[in-house]
Amino acid sequence: MPSRVDTTPVSTYRDSLYRHAIRGLFYGENSVEPGPDANEALAEIPEGMDGAALEVRGNQEFSENRLLDSIATFTQAVLLDPNSPQGYEGLGTALAAKGRSSEALACFRTALRLDPTR
Numbered sequence: 035m036p037s038r039v040d041t042t043p044v045s046t047y048r049d050s051l052y053r054h055a056i057r058g059l060f061y062g063e064n065s066v067e068p069g070p071d072a073n074e075a076l077a078e079i080p081e082g083m084d085g086a087a088l089e090v091r092g093n094q095e096f097s098e099n100r101l102l103d104s105i106a107t108f109t110q111a112v113l114l115d116p117n118s119p120q121g122y123e124g125l126g127t128a129l130a131a132k133g134r135s136s137e138a139l140a141c142f143r144t145a146l147r148l149d150p151t152r
Contacts, residue, residue: 055106085115
């Protein structure tokens with residue numbers, strides 16, 4: 035029996051929120067890289083925020099179980115500082131908690147590539 039795709043308005047809305055949260059990044063099998071819409075996503079980052087401040091905010095949102103907010107914030111952190119393994123690790127943790135295991139694994143692999151001691 036073929037699996038059904040949930041196309042209810044709630045499901046469609048949740049999918050659009052998720053797509054917006056990860057906007058700006060491309061998830062490959064073994065890495066995460068800036069995507070074609072990275073500049074648009076960077077333009078949405080509040081003035082004066084840096085990668086480290088966004089990582090702190092993403093961790094706070096994660097601790098409050100605001101997973102989509104945490105994913106969006108860690109995405110911004112990674113876009114601002116693509117050499118920070120902490121950003122990828124936080125993003126991977128939030129994605130895993132949301133059930134997005136393949137994207138989470140790509141984040142963890144990217145963090146390990148940047149800092150093999152993690």
